[in-house]
Amino acid sequence: MQMLPERALYVPEQQLLVIADWHLGKLQHFRSEGLFTPAMEIYSELSRLEVLIDKLQAQRVIFLGDLFHSRWNSDWDVFKEFANQLAAKGLLLTLTKGNHDILEEKHFSNLSMEICDQFTLGETIIFSHQPIKDAPDSWFQVVGHVHPGCRVDLGARQTLNLPCFFLERQRLTLPAFGIYTGLMRIARCAEHRLFPIVHDSVLELR
Amino acid sequence: MKNEFADVWFFNQGWQAYRFQKECWSAIARGKSGILNAPTGYGKTFAIWFGILAAFYASNQKRTKASLHALWVTPLRALSKEIYRATQTVCDELDLSYRIGLRTGDTPTNVREKQRRTPPDMLITTPESIHLILASKEGQDYFKSLEFIVLDEWHELMGSKRGVLIELALSRLKALNPGLKIWGISATIGNLDQAQEILLGSQHDGLLIEAKVDKKIRIQTVFPDQLDKFPWAGHLGIHLLDKVVEVIQHYQTTLVFTNTRSQAEIWYQQIISVYPEFSGTLAIHHGSLSDELRFRVEQALHEGKLRAVICTSSLDLGVDFRPVDCVIQIGSPKGIARFLQRAGRSEHRPDAVSEIYLVPTHSLEIIEGDSLKYAIKHGKVESRIPYIRSFDVLIQYLMTLAVGDGFNPDVIYAEVSATHCFSQISREEFDECISLLVHGGGALKAYDEFHRLVWEEGRYRVLSRRLAMRHRLSIGAIVSDLMIRVKLRSGKYLGRVEESFVSRLHNGDVFWFSGRQLELLDRRGNDVIVRPSNKKKGTVPSWMGGRFAISPDLGEAIRHSLKSIGDRREVSPEIAFLNPLFQEQQTVSKLPNQEELLVEQIQTKYGYHIFIYPFDGKFVHEGMAQVIAFRLSQIRPATFSIATNEYGIELLTDVPIPLDMDILAQLFSTHSLHQDINFGINVREMARRRFRDIASIAGLIFQGFPGKGMKSAHLQANSGLFFSVFEDYEPGHILLRQAYDEVFDFQLEEGRMQQAFDRIAAHKIILTHPDRLTPFAFPIFAESFRERYTGEDWQAKLERLKLRMLNE
Numbered sequence A: 001m002q003m004l005p006e007r008a009l010y011v012p013e014q015q016l017l018v019i020a021d022w023h024l025g026k027l028q029h030f031r032s033e034g035l036f037t038p039a040m041e042i043y044s045e046l047s048r049l050e051v052l053i054d055k056l057q058a059q060r061v062i063f064l065g066d067l068f069h070s071r072w073n074s075d076w077d078v079f080k081e082f083a084n085q086l087a088a089k090g091l092l093l094t095l096t097k098g099n100h101d102i103l104e105e106k107h108f109s110n111l112s113m114e115i116c117d118q119f120t121l122g123e124t125i126i127f128s129h130q131p132i133k134d135a136p137d138s139w140f141q142v143v144g145h146v147h148p149g150c151r152v153d154l155g156a157r158q159t160l161n162l163p164c165f166f167l168e169r170q171r172l173t174l175p176a177f178g179i180y181t182g183l184m185r186i187a188r189c190a191e192h193r194l195f196p197i198v199h200d201s202v203l204e205l206r
Numbered sequence B: 001m002k003n004e005f006a007d008v009w010f011f012n013q014g015w016q017a018y019r020f021q022k023e024c025w026s027a028i029a030r031g032k033s034g035i036l037n038a039p040t041g042y043g044k045t046f047a048i049w050f051g052i053l054a055a056f057y058a059s060n061q062k063r064t065k066a067s068l069h070a071l072w073v074t075p076l077r078a079l080s081k082e083i084y085r086a087t088q089t090v091c092d093e094l095d096l097s098y099r100i101g102l103r104t105g106d107t108p109t110n111v112r113e114k115q116r117r118t119p120p121d122m123l124i125t126t127p128e129s130i131h132l133i134l135a136s137k138e139g140q141d142y143f144k145s146l147e148f149i150v151l152d153e154w155h156e157l158m159g160s161k162r163g164v165l166i167e168l169a170l171s172r173l174k175a176l177n178p179g180l181k182i183w184g185i186s187a188t189i190g191n192l193d194q195a196q197e198i199l200l201g202s203q204h205d206g207l208l209i210e211a212k213v214d215k216k217i218r219i220q221t222v223f224p225d226q227l228d229k230f231p232w233a234g235h236l237g238i239h240l241l242d243k244v245v246e247v248i249q250h251y252q253t254t255l256v257f258t259n260t261r262s263q264a265e266i267w268y269q270q271i272i273s274v275y276p277e278f279s280g281t282l283a284i285h286h287g288s289l290s291d292e293l294r295f296r297v298e299q300a301l302h303e304g305k306l307r308a309v310i311c312t313s314s315l316d317l318g319v320d321f322r323p324v325d326c327v328i329q330i331g332s333p334k335g336i337a338r339f340l341q342r343a344g345r346s347e348h349r350p351d352a353v354s355e356i357y358l359v360p361t362h363s364l365e366i367i368e369g370d371s372l373k374y375a376i377k378h379g380k381v382e383s384r385i386p387y388i389r390s391f392d393v394l395i396q397y398l399m400t401l402a403v404g405d406g407f408n409p410d411v412i413y414a415e416v417s418a419t420h421c422f423s424q425i426s427r428e429e430f431d432e433c434i435s436l437l438v439h440g441g442g443a444l445k446a447y448d449e450f451h452r453l454v455w456e457e458g459r460y461r462v463l464s465r466r467l468a469m470r471h472r473l474s475i476g477a478i479v480s481d482l483m484i485r486v487k488l489r490s491g492k493y494l495g496r497v498e499e500s501f502v503s504r505l506h507n508g509d510v511f512w513f514s515g516r517q518l519e520l521l522d523r524r525g526n527d528v529i530v531r532p533s534n535k536k537k538g539t540v541p542s543w544m545g546g547r548f549a550i551s552p553d554l555g556e557a558i559r560h561s562l563k564s565i566g567d568r569r570e571v572s573p574e575i576a577f578l579n580p581l582f583q584e585q586q587t588v589s590k591l592p593n594q595e596e597l598l599v600e601q602i603q604t605k606y607g608y609h610i611f612i613y614p615f616d617g618k619f620v621h622e623g624m625a626q627v628i629a630f631r632l633s634q635i636r637p638a639t640f641s642i643a644t645n646e647y648g649i650e651l652l653t654d655v656p657i658p659l660d661m662d663i664l665a666q667l668f669s670t671h672s673l674h675q676d677i678n679f680g681i682n683v684r685e686m687a688r689r690r691f692r693d694i695a696s697i698a699g700l701i702f703q704g705f706p707g708k709g710m711k712s713a714h715l716q717a718n719s720g721l722f723f724s725v726f727e728d729y730e731p732g733h734i735l736l737r738q739a740y741d742e743v744f745d746f747q748l749e750e751g752r753m754q755q756a757f758d759r760i761a762a763h764k765i766i767l768t769h770p771d772r773l774t775p776f777a778f779p780i781f782a783e784s785f786r787e788r789y790t791g792e793d794w795q796a797k798l799e800r801l802k803l804r805m806l807n808e
Helices: A026-032 A040-056 A074-088 B004-013 B017-031 B044-058 B077-094 B111-117 B127-134 B155-160 B161-176 B192-200 B237-248 B263-275 B291-302 B336-343 B362-375 B391-403 B410-414 B427-441 B465-473 B554-566 B573-588 B618-635 B660-668 B674-679 B683-698 B709-714 B719-729 B732-745 B750-761 B776-781 B794-807
Strands: A002-004 A008-011 A016-019 A060-063 A092-096 A115-116 A119-120 A125-128 A140-143 A147-157 A158-168 A171-173 A192-198 B034-037 B070-073 B100-103 B121-124 B149-152 B183-186 B208-212 B214-220 B252-259 B282-285 B308-311 B328-330 B353-359 B453-456 B459-461 B483-488 B495-499 B510-513 B516-524 B527-532 B596-604 B607-613 B639-644 B650-654 B764-768 B788-790
Touching: A008 A119, A040 A074, A040 B650, A040 B709, A060 B465, A060 B618, A074 A092, A092 A119, A092 B650, A140 B121, A147 A192, A147 B410, A147 B794, A171 B495, A192 B794, B004 B044, B004 B077, B004 B709, B017 B034, B017 B044, B017 B208, B034 B044, B034 B573, B044 B077, B044 B149, B044 B183, B070 B077, B070 B127, B077 B100, B077 B121, B077 B291, B100 B111, B100 B516, B111 B161, B127 B391, B149 B161, B155 B161, B155 B183, B155 B192, B161 B391, B161 B410, B183 B192, B192 B208, B214 B362, B214 B573, B237 B252, B237 B328, B263 B282, B263 B510, B291 B495, B328 B336, B336 B353, B336 B554, B353 B362, B353 B483, B362 B554, B362 B573, B391 B410, B391 B459, B391 B465, B410 B427, B427 B459, B427 B732, B465 B788, B495 B510, B554 B573, B554 B618, B607 B776, B618 B639, B618 B650, B618 B674, B618 B732, B618 B750, B639 B776, B660 B764, B674 B750, B683 B719, B683 B732, B719 B732
Parallel strands: A016 A060, A060 A092, A092 A115, A125 A140, A140 A171, B034 B183, B034 B208, B070 B121, B070 B149, B100 B121, B149 B183, B214 B353, B252 B308, B252 B328, B282 B308, B328 B353, B483 B527, B596 B764
Antiparallel strands: A002 A008, A008 A016, A119 A125, A147 A158, A158 A171, A158 A192, B453 B459, B483 B495, B510 B516, B516 B527, B596 B607, B607 B650, B639 B650, B639 B788
16 A cells, blocks of 8 residues: 555555545535635646546545535535546546535435445455444554644754654554645554655655 | 712712712713723722713603613623622612613523613623624614713723724714713723724714822832742742742732733642642632632632632732732733732722732743833833724624624715724725625635625625524634533533643543642533542643733833843842842853843754844844844755744754854844845734634634534634635635734834844844853743744755655
8 A cells, every 4th residue: 555645545456546534615615604715626626636546547536435525515516527527437436434424315316436334455454434443353444534643843843733644553544635624633652653744755753 | 060879879988089080970960971091999980880870860861661871891701790789789779770780791591681671771791792782683772772881991902802892883882872972991001092082083072081099009029049040931930839828928818910820720729739728718710710610709809708819810800809908920910001900909098008029930030020110110001002904803793783683884884984993994895894794705606605694675684593693602802712611520610621621631630720620530512521639640721812922011121121230229129139140141151231232052952042132022023033034044044943032032943053243244234124024024924823813703713502512513624724725715805914914013013123123233243152051041942932934945844854754
């Protein structure tokens, strides 16, 4: 597996790209709730994924939950069209549902995307939005949900908060792919291995 | 002119009315508006109150239906209660029919409802509550018979955005009642005229009545036994505990003021654990405690049952505690006015002397005793700078009106542009604020789902009940983090702590709060459940806010003290005490005189430090530090972490910076200074920080419905995110512009910075290379809050970080 500085995970053998917590439509949702944020340009967000798919020649994309921020708004339809175009090019799309994915059934009709709670690779690699409780020790889980970040020391009493990948025993948590999301700082301790995204690389924090 | 009510009541009390009280009664009887300048605790309430009473009964108009006659607005709930008690007592004792109501944030809904249906004659309330009434249906009708509005402790509100709330509310109330009489009550501030003009309007013919109470204050510094030559701000003065207790034991009742709530908790905890005999007679009082706890403490103070109360600014105002005969200030009071206010809490009798003790929290703070004496002797006191062009508050106000009875933009524009805050607002800017509420601002997009205001019968209104409800919950101009309620298992509510503090705790952890040691049992939504605990170790919550910089006027006084170091004649005990510290400074580095600027270069394990001591005050230093960092990074690209205090500046880097006289001359050059201020200072970062409050007040950030936990999580976002989004998509947004304006108006004082550079140009620069931190350097080094200045671009910095991580 490759942890990408584009805030995504790639499994080369299966040409599988994993994207967690995109939270599409977030700003549009704020607007529909009467908060006067500028609407974000959905197309520039979509092209982030498109560029990544082209670069990696991915065959399958797993959205690891919280794909869409909340209730339906017009951004969803734009995304749907985009997703169907990808599917038409032969890409397989899967969504493992997250707590924010509350869109009604009807919005998933005419969408070439498999919807499930978890996705299994081989026997033991499990992809889901949140960790599965009481999982057998043999499993390796890949999850999203918390938007992990960590504090990195820059020297001279300066620190930076950076999004990171977070490995704890048999569980890897991905950073949020969405840029308009916050970070939850993960504590540094012996059991946690943290891999912040530093510019164009993912490096382990020691 | 006689005031019969006052005459009878004062006679019954055996009191003599002061001249200023008689002047007020007479002025009110003549139908005037004005400002009363009087310190807390000398009967200023009665000066206005009997005027209002007499006017009410003198009026021939028969009020057939219950309607509001007067509004009394105070900045604090505790003060509101105090006014209520005082005025109600008069009515009771004189057996008057005048009905008084109290409405604050914690008045129960059913009482509010009753106040709505049958208005009292006078309502005592807060600025926020007036806006809440305006945000209800037929809210404006409520005020239609209003004759008086009193703005109590107006100086407290004026320099804040709550002052803008008052200005806006007044503009509406004046329009509803052209004959409205306005009375402000203010302590002495540097710009009393402006305080009056803001309330009464620019063309007013109101009065300024001064109480002229000449109060004696005795200031004593509590000296440590030994002078610590490496003063560290982290000590919190706890090493002076025994001496503080000695002072407390010497007096009847003492108020111990700390600057932060956590400091109050720590002091309480320390005194109780070292002197357990105080339990029962020592109490704690701060703004995060529940009303019930605070009320009990206030009550006990009144009854003279307490020896001391550890408190914060929560006891600065109003509440008149007769038995208090001594005040202790822990740490710098940060401002002259605040110091005077606190000193005045002891001994209210005009002929008595107010006793105040200063407890330094680090050695250099000892100097402030000297500075405060100087400032008071020369009558120096801060001005309150009113906010102008606060579009965030305006947007909130427009929404308030729309949620209530709706508004017509032409009418409201005329009213708003007559206020001081918005006297410079253009119609375009006003319309921009409205357009944000109508279609979300920016370019209208066809598929947009934005909705907030609706145009209906010549008025903008809000139709969605949910939006209206959400708005009412967010009215106000005080921005605080999400607060978590602390409750005992029985359900008893103790007070509030910040979410960020609770999130660091685990079940079973112990912390100090409300003067008790508590164990965290569980967290449920916005509540934490606790029980008393005897475990030894605990943490103390820290609350954001309440941290302020030293005022420019106190800063000036401190500089005056520092300049008198070399002056051998007539040194104060404070300066004499500090002498060894100055000697040490001279030995390891240099003690600069008035014509010298000292620069120290020191290497420690943290990196390479440059210390500069211009003695120009924290505000000027913050800007200056960035200009110097900018100029240095032109010579050698680097990232600096910056700390400043009253005396000087620290620039810290992880790479060595070569300095010599030529470079130093360049750094402090006045050449192209204006340009370097504009390019060099990280205004964006400052604006970004300002934007947090602005976004919250304007209604962009929603804190959630109380008690509903994270139900509204889908609307949570931090202001930093919004700031970036606006920058990307609407760089000219009115709220972004406001954030930058506030930075330039309040944070960067270019004029003062220019003066400082000019002065330094005439100074001799001295460069030393001490082998360790000097007494001057240490307190700056120990400042925990740091700015960052980057002379490198973002990517270069991350590249550097990457290399470091790869090499480790």
